[in-house]
Amino acid sequence: MTLLEFTGCTLTAFGPALSMFIVTIMNDPVRVIILIASSFFWLLSLLFSSIVWFVFPSKQQVWFGVIVSVLVQELFRYFLYLLLRKAERGLKRFVVHSLVSNNKHMLSYVSGLGFGVMSGLFALINILAEVGGPGTMGLRGGYSAFCIVSSIFTAFIILLHVFWGILFFHGLNTDNKNFILYVVISHLVVSEITLLNQYYFNTLALCIVFVITLGSGYYAFKTAGGHLPIIDRLKNQITTTAAEN
């Protein structure tokens, strides 16, 4: 029974990321390298925020630690951007036929996924390690849905990192501060909301994070130049009706 739970939770959390990896990244070695590099940058940010946490005197204030950690992560996303900018020219010359440079959002998508997968792994690995054993949540406090809720959160966070990556890099490319501000603020909000979980407000937290994911996703989709036929058609209808009026 716990094996089923383990498998279910793992695939819930990492299923979307795994599919994205297989469909869009696996075939291009340069993308894999960038994925690993961005994961490494996330690890660096973890190291840095851990040092801050270690030095920081009042450890009861978790919310403050979360703020520091989010800011550090965004800082390292910026460093990653700088690095990729520098490397991009060299990459272009090195691999002529690579797909990296075909789409300027491809870099940000891959690096965002790298960030997301690594943070998702760190968030969930403790829980997954315990879920595999003979026991499951709920002996002393905790609710039986804890693992699946955590997995869904993780899946959201991975997707969010992808979207944030696209938005953040786009903001830097176009010198648009609004994008960057949106990414930092929504990241802060999402991370602080997870603190609600310890008070059993998980449904509320899950709903809020879901809405933010959906919004960010649409935003990133638009930014990357995506078109949804249904939305276009709806928009056309609205504009035509508006024109008719």
Place this chain on the structure above:
Amino acid sequence: MISVRLVSFVCLHFATFTLLNCLSVKDQIYANIIADNPCFLRLNGTNQFGCTSSRFGNVGTLHLVINSTDLNWLFNEGKADPYTVALTPKMFNREVLQSIELSAKVNGIMLLMNGTEQEVINNDNLQNTGFSPEDTCPNRYSDVNSCPMKPWNPYGTDILLKSWSFPIFVVYDQNTIKDIIDCFKNHNLPLNNQNDQSLCALELKSHMYAAVDSKTCLRRTMMSYQNIRPIKFCDPLGDKNVYWSLKELRPNTPDKSVAIVAARLDATSMFQDLAPGAMSTATSIVTLMTTANLISEMLSYNDADNFSRNIMFILFNGEAYDYIGSSRVVYDMLDGNFPNDLIKLNQSHIGLFVELSQIHYDKEVFVYRPIKNNASENVINFMNIFNKSLSDDGFSVSESKSTSIPPSSLHSFLKIDPKFPGIILTGFRDQFKNKFYHSILDDAENIQYGNNSTIAQTIANISTSLSNSLYTFITNSTYTGLKQANSSYVTKLLDCYVKSMNCEVFQSLTSPLHLPDNPPNYYISIDLITNTITSLSRLLFASFGSKVINEV
């Protein structure tokens, strides 16, 4: 998502600061149980008996069994198998365990000692039903006579000698018992709903590497010594016999000139580290020790040297397991090696063999003799003096009519010499009075040892009579002195042998060493280890009858 990681980090280390439910994930899933006493596995020449868990522990849904209705529900309707059964001593008997074994739905048993020992005994009516895991005829395959119609240990359930396919643990810790019961009530009730919820389960881990039989297991161990990292699959049982003689033993001992006073030093039980053996063995040891002390005072070293006869006190070890202590002595005697190859004592030198077995607090003593008629002069003299002396103290002394003799070290000697001049002094007639023979309940309360207890006085009286008789054996004259066993000294010894090894007498022998604060564990244990109680008994013997040397 780093926040969640931090939360768990904080909770792990600063649980005291945070207000709400803030345990690590692991602590929300598992809780440790304080139960350090598993049933363990033993082997003999042909079989294995005892219990073992699988290598990584047995996990089963917790089920509380108070009565047979609970058990029937589990067998017929329980669907969340495998189960782990928590039961009370009342249900811990052969029929229940056997039906559990047959059902194949249970993979672990937890024995709950809920309440103080007296409460457990009263609640489960153990005073009437008895609670002894031992065979009805202990050591039946190494006795000289077969098991009588009325078996020695009528309360014996035989579960100690069966091989169980599941681990068994005993729990004493009251908070743990409460946790277990609460866990069952909170998570596993209602019973008809067990498929729809997470259930409370127990994981019991007591894996034993031993298997099949002694021969196989020792062979496997020997073979593994060729590996870089050898594994010990099992160890042979073993410890040391302890003996002390009134004066030094010399070569060329005259025939029939040595009296042996013997008792056994070991007991056993189902569970590791829990063999209190108070009535099974401790009362006899204390009687023997008191006697040894008294006789060494009656007959000082110089006085004793004037007589050719000698007394030897022996504590045989491992008698619960087919008399391995006494049979070793017999083997050495036949080999001319007892106690060493200079002195060469053998059975013909022994004029009298008195064994103390299960001395009871009631003021009655029963005597068993293998040879009813034509007993040797020594035995008859001994019996006469002993009877008279004890009867004067208000005891009833009677000789058992039974043709067979109870389980005792004497069997080892009777095997080589059917005319061996042995007698057994016990507190029971034909069947054990001890309801908890070789069980975890055979402790201080079983011999009613406490304030104003009769056991100390009883032992003192028996020791005095025994010493008087032994005095006559040596000197051939009646003891006219005033020395008597002191019941306060007996109490001190009982403290050591029943209550706590960290007691006055033992401390005076080992003074700078720290002694464990728990009652002795009388299980013989493995050959490599000399039990604490064995060493302490040896030291105690050594302190008797010492000659004071003024100048060194």
